[in-house]
Amino acid sequence: MSHYKILILGASYGSLLASKLLFGGHSVTLVCLPAEADLINGEGFRVRMPVRGRETPLLIDSRNLPGKVSAMGAMDDVNPADYDLIGLAMQEPQYGAPGVRELLERIARSRVPCMSIMNMPPLPYIARLPGVDADAVKAAYTDPSVWSAFDPGTLTLCSPDPQAIRPPEEKVNFLHVTLPTNFKVARFENENSNAILRQLERDIDAIRMETPEGATEVPVKLRFHDSLFVPLAKWPMLLAGNYRCITADGMRTAQEAVHSDLAQSRAVYEFVSDVCIALGAKREDLVPFEKYAAAAKSLARPASVARALTNGAANVERADKLVQLLARQRGMNHPAIDQIVALVDRRLDANRKKSAAA
Structure with a gap:
């Protein structure tokens, strides 16, 4: 060995x-x-x-x-x-x-x-x-x-x-x-x-x-x-949970992000799963929403992207924008994804302006 x-x-x-x-x-x-x-x-x-x-x-x-x-x-x-x-x-x-x-x-x-x-x-x-x-x-x-x-x-x-x-x-x-x-x-x-x-x-x-x-x-x-698409199974989780920890003026836990509006969480999760499938993933490559939602009950902290924005970060990982742009390549869009991207854009813009003024 x-x-x-x-x-x-x-x-x-x-x-x-x-x-x-x-x-x-x-x-x-x-x-x-x-x-x-x-x-x-x-x-x-x-x-x-x-x-x-x-x-x-x-x-x-x-x-x-x-x-x-x-x-x-x-x-x-x-x-x-x-x-x-x-x-x-x-x-x-x-x-x-x-x-x-x-x-x-x-x-x-x-x-x-x-x-x-x-x-x-x-x-x-x-x-x-x-x-x-x-x-x-x-x-x-x-x-x-x-x-x-x-x-x-x-x-x-x-x-x-x-x-x-x-x-x-x-x-x-x-x-x-x-x-x-x-x-x-x-x-x-x-x-x-x-x-x-x-x-x-x-x-x-x-x-x-x-x-x-x-x-x-x-x-x-x-x-x-062997599949290049299996690691993309994290994307529905990120968009339904991590990025929805971000609020207009702060953050919430991942458990709250998922379970405060389970229908919306499911809609986002299923849309991102559909994007992965449109790119080439198989349904079995992905994690069912029910399994993710059950795991999210134990996520008692805001996601790192939400904490970074709240702490004034000028740049964060933009998996939200990546999914949006890849979806557009397949002629797909979802208003909730567009809202997430716009919110992160606004929060980053505010952080950059505050940093520049300091």
Whole structure:
């Protein structure tokens, strides 16, 4: 069995995937802020994860796992060619930041297989979808030029379905999983790269932790799919839940966004599902609304996009606009989607004006 060297950009959400990889004996390097890197290099990281039927969550400590984790806070020191697989676990607007942009270009030119774990699929992945005009959706991206050096075949998408937060009372090397669902990753064009994903899937399936109850299976798996459309199953959830956490002057929880008007939530969810199917997804690729609505009952916090807007962010991930633009390519539209996009536009405009006046 091969042990891989894996680079992950982003230590918050990235530490969830890293925890799974370390069980398999792989080496993981996290790229993050210098203070985070110092903490992870000194103390490792912790992931707290609920398990169905078990009262006490599991606590995963990276220091006790077979693999090795390290962190880097200086992006100039990162050589992508040193790695077998690279994960992108930052939010889309961050990739244009100084230092990150240059690292992303080196990643693209290295041609090391790259797996995105973003709500917003990188633009080269959109270019892999048959019959889609990727140029026509550039307006949904903060800076589409940061993706221009990628060969689309070297980049794939892994849906970030598991939900996790950094509890404010804990150090920044601590992650709490609130919804332990599975990562779903689409194939690369290269079969050698796909072989890496398949081995990681097997390694993660085999994970067991010793507990007082005996060897316990650990939730949050990696599921490999030949279909490019399976990771798009997150889109109906984002539009029906995450982006509807945003209100005209604030935010609400995802549970409120979904369940305060279940009929509207269903209408948005089904429309976005229909867009995915019009692009090429199969109905069985997608999650039924009832299953999502049940999961949303436990989502007691506003989505990160709503929190970012409330905190004054000048840029956020625009999966809402991406879905709108892709729907238009198929001659489809929905007034609720248009309203979401217009609301996010207004909130961003207000934040930018406030920042400029400061």
